[in-house]
Amino acid sequence: MEVRPNSTASVVLPRQSFGVSSFYIYGTTLFIIIATISWIWFNGTSNTKEPPQISPKVPFIGHLLGIIQHQAEYFLQLRTRQSWPIFTLKIFGSRIYVITSPELVQAVFRNSKSLSFEPIAFKGSQRILQMGKEEIEKLGASPDFKHADYMDKINKGMHASLQPGAPLFEMNSRALNRFAVFLNEIDTTEKQINLYTWVRDHFTLASADAMYGEENPIAEDLSLIDSLHYSRGLVKNASGLIQARYRDITASGCTADNIADWEIAIVMATTMNSVNGAFWMLCHVFSDPQLVSDLREEIEKITTRRTQDGTEKVCFDVSQLQKSCPLLTSAWQETLRAEDVVVSQRVVVEDTMLNDTYFLKKNSMVQIPSRIMHESSDIWGADSHIFNARRFLKPNVDSMSREQRKLQKQGFVPFGGGSVLCPGRHFATTETLGIAATILLGYELRMADGSGALKVPKGKKQEMGVAVKIPQNGLDVLIQRKKEFEGVKWTYDVGGEVKESDMVF
Ligand code: HEM
Ligand SMILES: *[C@@H]1O[C@H](CO)[C@@H](O)[C@H](O)[C@H]1NC(C)=O
Numbered sequence: 001m002e003v004r005p006n007s008t009a010s011v012v013l014p015r016q017s018f019g020v021s022s023f024y025i026y027g028t029t030l031f032i033i034i035a036t037i038s039w040i041w042f043n044g045t046s047n048t049k050e051p052p053q054i055s056p057k058v059p060f061i062g063h064l065l066g067i068i069q070h071q072a073e074y075f076l077q078l079r080t081r082q083s084w085p086i087f088t089l090k091i092f093g094s095r096i097y098v099i100t101s102p103e104l105v106q107a108v109f110r111n112s113k114s115l116s117f118e119p120i121a122f123k124g125s126q127r128i129l130q131m132g133k134e135e136i137e138k139l140g141a142s143p144d145f146k147h148a149d150y151m152d153k154i155n156k157g158m159h160a161s162l163q164p165g166a167p168l169f170e171m172n173s174r175a176l177n178r179f180a181v182f183l184n185e186i187d188t189t190e191k192q193i194n195l196y197t198w199v200r201d202h203f204t205l206a207s208a209d210a211m212y213g214e215e216n217p218i219a220e221d222l223s224l225i226d227s228l229h230y231s232r233g234l235v236k237n238a239s240g241l242i243q244a245r246y247r248d249i250t251a252s253g254c255t256a257d258n259i260a261d262w263e264i265a266i267v268m269a270t271t272m273n274s275v276n277g278a279f280w281m282l283c284h285v286f287s288d289p290q291l292v293s294d295l296r297e298e299i300e301k302i303t304t305r306r307t308q309d310g311t312e313k314v315c316f317d318v319s320q321l322q323k324s325c326p327l328l329t330s331a332w333q334e335t336l337r338a339e340d341v342v343v344s345q346r347v348v349v350e351d352t353m354l355n356d357t358y359f360l361k362k363n364s365m366v367q368i369p370s371r372i373m374h375e376s377s378d379i380w381g382a383d384s385h386i387f388n389a390r391r392f393l394k395p396n397v398d399s400m401s402r403e404q405r406k407l408q409k410q411g412f413v414p415f416g417g418g419s420v421l422c423p424g425r426h427f428a429t430t431e432t433l434g435i436a437a438t439i440l441l442g443y444e445l446r447m448a449d450g451s452g453a454l455k456v457p458k459g460k461k462q463e464m465g466v467a468v469k470i471p472q473n474g475l476d477v478l479i480q481r482k483k484e485f486e487g488v489k490w491t492y493d494v495g496g497e498v499k500e501s502d503m504v505f
């Protein structure tokens with residue numbers, strides 16, 4: 001395949017790129033503005049049941065300027081001015097409804113027909129990537145973008161292949177075994193790394209390997225991502241996820257080039273948020289020495305140590321990461337509560353009464369800034385601004401009132417919800433827990449400046465389209481293998497059967 005230096009012009013974006021990796025492919029702010037303006041026309045007069053309005057400081061365009069300047073953080077600033085469960089922002093005559101109540105968020109997720117994600121994905125693909133009418137038709141989209149049979153099918157295939165079970169754990173084990181190659185290189189001599197770039201580079205390679213199999217062009221050369229080419233037959237050795245996508249995509253009549261382009265988006269979707277998540281998880285746990293030692297005790301129980309072919313190996317049972325490591329799992333949930341800042345978006349495709357209470361007008365936009373809920377002291381209590389790795393442990397959850405538990409359950413949405421619930425949540429969770437478990441068990445981490453336990457860095461200003469915060473600085477740390485694991489190789493087993501109910505997300 002010819003290598004085109006600027007292939008994005010013909011990229012056919014899968015819809016997940018808008019929630020997950022859009023910022024990587026183009027300027028997200030621009031997208032939001034275009035989407036906002038193009039989807040919400042001058043909408044006529046107000047209905048008395050519409051959510052209360054917040055007036056902008058500058059008439060007409062104040063909210064637009066606010067979003068441009070402060071991005072997703074603008075919603076948090078507005079939140080401090082009142083405590084309504086939902087409010088309306090008008091830009092000229094058009095409307096954005098911002099939702100802050102857990103109950104209403106779930107009502108939006110349930111209402112996926114009239115509060116739809118499809119239009120954002122399709123209109124965005126078409127406009128920004130200059131997709132022609134023909135390509136849109138291939139995708140099976142109806143002219144008003146309300147339906148997209150083909151997209152639905154691809155998504156169903158993906159969702160199925162990412163459900164908890166052997167194919168998923170197989171993919172996870174593959175990725176973890178690949179990641180372990182990098183960990184095996186670190187011995188008992190202290191080594192300085194930039195924790196963020198180290199996690200990012202190795203995580204990306206490991207994930208690409210897990211998805212595409214060993215003959216993986218990304219592994220050969222990241223800049224040759226364009227050479228992803230199904231017709232070479234790579235798909236035969238790829239994971240269930242990629243095979244399902246290949247089957248559904250070719251059935252639509254798209255070419256190998258279309259598919260190759262498409263894959264760029266899926267690799268980014270798979271890695272960007274997971275990489276950030278794994279980074280924050282490591283920062284948070286290694287900032288607390290007591291937590292590190294409690295976690296080590298828990299993790300030891302799911303490992304076996306034996307000598308095989310003259311090499312000493314420690315093997316992790318991947319299926320037990322959530323089932324048998326409640327503290328590790330709780331720390332991951334808390335990491336997402338603290339660092340996942342997704343703003344889920346929907347378009348009102350028909351007039352809708354939300355929760356039988358609020359009137360939402362057709363062609364308006366709904367924005368759900370998860371961070372407002374994830375930081376709320378009404379939902380999480382007085383310590384909502386503190387990282388508490390034990391927050392999600394069963395005894396702590398059980399000790400709350402029924403109402404409080406319900407609020408937390410409804411208001412914790414790191415992976416979105418409804419028809420756009422992230423299908424990669426199990427993969428990302430197992431991957432992160434596996435990496436964290438290995439580093440916790442086998443290594444010591446400390447600040448490179450000699451100041452001891454890790455200091456959790458600040459996040460960058462939150463752009464729209466980024467689900468998990470990006471750190472301001474990458475964090476220079478010293479990593480060193482513990483003496484008791486000198487020369488040991490890390491390996492991962494798919495393990496036993498796991499039920500959906502064993503998974504926390
Ligand atoms: C910590 C890691 C991850 C986070 C926090 C995350 C977050 C999200 C969120 C919030 C959404 C929904 C957006 C919305 O409601 O508008 C989403 C959708 C999606 N994610 Fe993830 N994600 C992660 C990892 C992954 C991985 C590893 C994969 C692939 C293996 C993946 C594939 C997708 C896809 C395909 C969608 C779109 C679903 C659909 O359109 O039905 N994600 N993700
Ligand atoms: C698939 O894997 C098998 C066994 O590892 C190998 O012999 C074969 O060449 C691979 N095929 C492709 C297309 O990668």
Ligand SMILES: *[C@@H]1O[C@H](CO)[C@@H](O)[C@H](O)[C@H]1NC(C)=O
Pocket residue numbers: 085101103104355356357
């Ligand atoms: C949603 O509806 C229920 C039942 O009518 C009502 O009690 C509740 O206050 C509504 N929630 C919001 C946030 O308006």
